[in-house]
Amino acid sequence: MRSFDNIALAVILASLVLISVALAYWDTGNSKPAVDTDLFVMENIDQVDRVVIYRGEEVIDCRAFAGGFMINDRFPMDQNLLTVLAAVLQQVRVLRPLSGQEQQEVRASIYQTGSQVQVFQGDNLLLSFWSGGDRSKQNTYFVSEDGVVYVVHLPGYASYVYGLFELPLSKWRSRTVFFNTWRSLLSYSYQDYKVSGNDFQIKYKDPFFAVSGIYQLDSNKVMNYLQDLVSLKASSIVDTTYQGMPWLELSTTDIDPGKNQTLILYGDQSQASVLGKAGDQFFIFRTADLEPLLKSSEYFKYREPS
Numbered sequence: 001m002r003s004f005d006n007i008a009l010a011v012i013l014a015s016l017v018l019i020s021v022a023l024a025y026w027d028t029g030n031s032k033p034a035v036d037t038d039l040f041v042m043e044n045i046d047q048v049d050r051v052v053i054y055r056g057e058e059v060i061d062c063r064a065f066a067g068g069f070m071i072n073d074r075f076p077m078d079q080n081l082l083t084v085l086a087a088v089l090q091q092v093r094v095l096r097p098l099s100g101q102e103q104q105e106v107r108a109s110i111y112q113t114g115s116q117v118q119v120f121q122g123d124n125l126l127l128s129f130w131s132g133g134d135r136s137k138q139n140t141y142f143v144s145e146d147g148v149v150y151v152v153h154l155p156g157y158a159s160y161v162y163g164l165f166e167l168p169l170s171k172w173r174s175r176t177v178f179f180n181t182w183r184s185l186l187s188y189s190y191q192d193y194k195v196s197g198n199d200f201q202i203k204y205k206d207p208f209f210a211v212s213g214i215y216q217l218d219s220n221k222v223m224n225y226l227q228d229l230v231s232l233k234a235s236s237i238v239d240t241t242y243q244g245m246p247w248l249e250l251s252t253t254d255i256d257p258g259k260n261q262t263l264i265l266y267g268d269q270s271q272a273s274v275l276g277k278a279g280d281q282f283f284i285f286r287t288a289d290l291e292p293l294l295k296s297s298e299y300f301k302y303r304e305p306s
Contacts, residue, residue, distance in 0.1 A: 035094055040129055040142050040152065042089040042119065050120040051085060053165055056113075060172055067179065067258055075281060076174040084164055089119065089127075091154050092161060098141070098149040106132070106141055107149050114143075115165040133162030175234040177263050177278050182226045184255045190295075191249040194268065200297035202226070216302040225300070228292035234276065234283030242266065242275060242282065250293065269294060 042048060049064040061072050062085070069077035098106055114132030118125060130143035140161035142152045154161060185204060192198035201212045202222065209222050229250075244266050251262040267274035269287060276283045 035096060035150075037093045037095075039094050039144060039150065040089075040092050040127065042127060045086050045090050047121045048086075048089065048119055048126065049122065051089075052118045052120070053115050054118075055115040055166070058169055060169055062172070067256070071169070071172050075172075076176070076179065078172060078174045079176070081164075081167075081172055088154065088161060088164060092142070092152050093155055094142075095151040095153055098151065103149050107143055107147060110141060110143055110149070114141075115162075117165060131162055131165045133160060133166070135160060135163075170237050170239070173237050173281070175237060175283065177232055177234065177276070177283070178230050178252055178261050179259045180230055180252050180254050180261075182223065182230075184259065185226065186253045186255060188226070188229065188253075189249075189251045190293075191251075193246050193248065198296055202300075211297055211300045213297050214300050218300055218302040221300050225292070225295065232285075232289065232293070235273070235286050235289070236284045238275075238282045238284055240275075240282050242277075247274070248294075265290070 051062045053060040053062075059072070062069050062077055062082070063073065067076075068079070069082055071077050097103070110130050110132035114130050116130050117128070119127040128145055131141065132143075133140045138158070138160050140152050141149050143149050152161060153159075187204065188202040190198075190200050202209050202225075203212075204210075208219060209217075209226075211217060211222065229252075246264045246266055247268055248265040249262060250265070251260075253260050261278055263276055263278045265274055265276045265285070267287075271287055273284055273286050274290070276285050
């Protein structure tokens with residue numbers, strides 16, 4: 001009896017093994033391959049020195065130079081956007097591929113209205129993809145070089161990734177005017193075209209700065225002023241060919257001649273906003289943001305505490 005039981009158990013066990021093998025084979029043959037979630041990830045972001053975005057007739061060419069990144073060889077790149085772009089290239093992950101009719105329709109739409117992104121190290125193309133999105137669903141799509149459309153995201157962030165790649169050229173340009181630091185600044189001049197005698201200069205004289213006409217200097221006010229100068233940001237960038245009488249001219253010279261800059265302001269202090277020009281770029285400034293810089297040389301004079 002025991003021998004029969006053992007034989008029966010052995011048959012049952014063998015049957016279970018065969019069934020398990022068959023199920024495993026069937027599952028392997030019918031399951032979908034795992035998605036490469038890192039398909040569009042740049043593991044070594046430091047090797048990237050150029051990113052080009054093509055959208056319709058517009059080209060946004062972000063290229064590294066000694067002093068940072070430039071847009072289309074003309075304009076300094078917005079530092080915040082550079083940080084966001086680097087984060088996307090490092091952290092973007094694939095959620096899932098699209099399939100069937102949805103894939104065909106989304107791919108056709110992206111090729112027509114989306115953005116092509118190319119990432120380089122020198123002349124070496126490291127990564128190329130198309131991107132598009134559906135803002136109503138907050139979905140971002142990346143299309144691989146072989147034409148497969150994937151839904152992508154930034155893990156831990158509820159962000160519309162394609163919003164970065166659909167920004168117009170003007171948004172990629174830096175709104176910062178002066179790229180000096182107090183350590184590299186050689187001189188600064190303030191020229192007032194509307195108030196006679198209101199001009200002054202700040203020059204570096206080792207070990208500190210000197211202000212024209214001031215012999216007892218308040219060093220804290222000088223440092224605060226220079227910090228306000230290099231922190232100045234425009235509220236927007238505009239394309240214009242305006243020519244008119246200037247109000248103020250603010251100029252810097254730097255150890256690095258590439259950072260020499262002159263900002264010409266038009267209008268006056270009574271306006272809520274004024275137009276400014278630095279190089280061949282025009283900006284709009286809120287007058288309130290300019291207030292910390294609207295000083296005379298007397299502002300820097302040291303005064304005994306009362």
